[in-house]
Structures are given as C-alpha cells and as structure tokens.
Amino acid sequence: MAGVQSDPHFFEGTEKLLEVWFESTKGDDSFDLRNIGRLDWEHLLRIVRCEIISKSSSDDMDAYVLSESSMFITQKRFILKTCGRTTLLLAMEPLIRLVTEKCGDHKVVDVFYSRKKFAKPEQQHKIHRTFEDEVHHLDQLFKNGAAYTLGKINKDCWHLYMLEDVPGVKDPDQTIELLMWNMCPEKMKIFTKEVSEDGAEATQKSGIIDIIPGLQIDDFLFDPCGYSMNGILPGGYYITIHITPEPHCSYVSFESNVPQESYYDLVHKVLGCFNPEKFLMTVFSNKISIAKESHKHFEDLYRLKGYKRKDHQFCAFQNYNLTYTMYTRPII
C-alpha cells in the first residue's frame, strides 16, 4: 500500500482531498453515482494506490473506509480523501470516464481539490510533489481552473484548486475541516493496539463518539497504530476522522459537511478529543447554506480554547465563501 515509505518510521498523514459534483446533461433523475459497482471503485482506487477496508451505507450515501482514508459517494457528489503516498489526482480522468460509462452523459458542475502543505513533499510521487505539479495536471483536464494558496507559504499553508464560471452546486453545501498536528502524546496512545483493542474502543475512549450524536459509525484501528472512521447521518451528511499517532509525525484530520449556523461548539469538541499543538481550519459554505453566517463567528476569534490565532483569511468566491484560519498553543 502507499503507506509504505522509504523512511519506514515516517507516515504522511496529510491528505489530498478531492470533491467532484456531477449533473446529468439531460436532467435525468436516474443519474446516480451509486450505480457504479464495487469492482469499478476498487479498480479506480488501485490507480490511487489504496484499497477498501469497509463500507457503510444510508439511503443517501455509500461511505468507504480506505487503507489510506475515505471515500463518500452520493447521487451527484464524489469525495475521495487519501493520505500517505497515494496518487489521488491520477484518478481524475478515469473517474470522469467511469461516470460517463456507467451513469451516462453528464457535466461536471464543480471541483474542489485541496491539501495542507506536506511534511515531506520529496517522498510523494511526481504528480503530487509540488502544488504546481498538481495544478499543471488539473489544468490539462479543466480549462477554467483557479489555484490558490492560503496561509504562510514559507511555513504552514493550504492549497486549493477549484473551477471558475461553473454552474455550481444547486443544493445547500458546506464543509468544515480541522487539520491538526504536533498532537498530545497521551491522546494519541488511545489510537494504538497497546491501549485499544479495536476501532470501537478507540472511538469510545477518545470521546469521538460524542462529537455528533446519532451517527452510524464505521471505525478501524490499524496494527500497531493508526485510526480511521466514517460517521454518517441521513441526508448525505458525514464526519470523517483519520489519525496518525506516531509521535514524530503525529497528525489528525476531521472533516464534516453537517450544516450548522455556528461551528464554534463542534470545533471545541474536536479540539477536546485531540489537544493538538497546532491546527488549521477551513470552512466552506455556498450562498444557500445555513452555515453562510458561520464565517462571521470566526472573524474576531483571536483566541480560542487556549489557542492563539496566527492567520485568518476570508475569501468570497463566485459560489462559495471560505474561511481559512490557523491556531497554535504550547502542547499540554
């Protein structure tokens, strides 16, 4: 698997995250990405260098825990999040071919590709080694790509590629991500086989179980350490958490599309579970999302739960608003 690296003790927890929204060109209600079968997804994931560990489903979504993070499929939305040395962007063109073949004529109505700066970019495969390489690859597929970097480019930053002048998503849509590193060693021990027997025990002990009530949880504890979970709710909503507990490269990611007017309490709960020394947060919401006001709540938050804000940027894109913010504190 792509997690096996030249430095055996280092794991690149930082994920590449791709979200693609499709629509039938004929307004065909039977257009559904969930008509694509498991063998086809497995084939696509082989290109990315990861594999399916388990699957959970609701009426609205299929959610997969992968050897390197997660994949979520709804009627019109494809999300793939992969860490380690995976080659996620190699799947972009095959994905569009697969959707044409299995679901019929369609248009791509929006694309988002993002990731934090890698800890060891030199260990990535060529296509992902620099953001410029990634942008070059995507620009060959899309004429209307727009690439941004938020944060300090000589320190911690976050890259984003999206499309301009697209019809955009017609439904309310929002995503919050917290990417955390230099993690509290005590908290990280929970995500090892030494302390927890399986994923369910780690989910309980860490408090992940209480972040959002009522989730259908699919969790997995790697041997000897490492943890991934998907939690799904009716309506195509999810949370996903991935943990690299090794002390010299500790990293945790939290992502959710659950709509909330304010994400303040959710952020508090997530930080309480993991106690990172540093984290960056991104909040995306389109103009019809109830989360569209949530950006205001972060404007004046110079301090948050003992953390001090280092960066804060707000972007007003054509269809979405985005807050990028980075906080830090001494490890406790």
Ligand SMILES: C[S@+](CC[C@H](N)C(=O)[O-])C[C@H]1O[C@@H](n2cnc3c(N)ncnc32)[C@H](O)[C@@H]1O
């Ligand atoms: C897949 S998980 C979660 C990665 C995630 N992107 C994160 O946020 O850190 C990676 C963790 O599981 C461990 N692990 C153990 N066996 C693994 C395997 N076969 N494939 C991938 N990771 C494995 C890694 O060492 C690492 O600590």
